[in-house]
Amino acid sequence: GQSLEQPSEVTAVEGAIVQINCTYQTSGFYGLSWYQQHDGGAPTFLSYNALDGLEETGRFSSFLSRSDSYGYLLLQELQMKDSASYFCAVRVIAGNNRKLIWGLGTSLAVNP
């Protein structure tokens, strides 16, 4: 089957750095995405990695290692507003279709 694993909860303090890992077991891997969702809000796209390496967008970076079936989201200089759920999602090719497989999400709590 196809599955993704990410921690259910992470806690950190303002100004710190936190890393949210995502490991996947899928066939037909195409790319790894990250989405952020605040309580009561819509998920919003953060980043996408199709190739190995680090992608940086401001305070957020995302990393992918296809050989290890592993990726992570790195959040630097944490702010209270970063408290949210973070979902990794793997895009796979299944036959003629491309599907998204979602993790269950990581709830990040940023404390003062």
Add this chain to the structure above:
Amino acid sequence: KAGVTQTPRYLIKTRGQQVTLSCSPISGHRSVSWYQQTPGQGLQFLFEYFSETQRNKGNFPGRFSGRQFSNSRSEMNVSTLELGDSALYLCATSMGTGDSPLHFGNGTRLTVT
């Protein structure tokens, strides 16, 4: 550019009834996907429509159905509602090609009593 619009925002229905949810995509987006979100279950994929055709389907019973119109707007229908159908239903749209990211609406909160 207007975002993804879902209507209604909230719905309360009783068991056995049916419900129709609507999603208007961002202009130019041809792909519309529907998700069910419940606490602890993450985002469960229902189906995806592209150019009025169902392109992908999740593992939900036949009570869940959808369609897409020529203007890319989509509707999702749930018949014979069950208590377990209570959830946030999210619509996500994209260009539908390659690696285009999903843009989500604010969802419809459905409560079945």
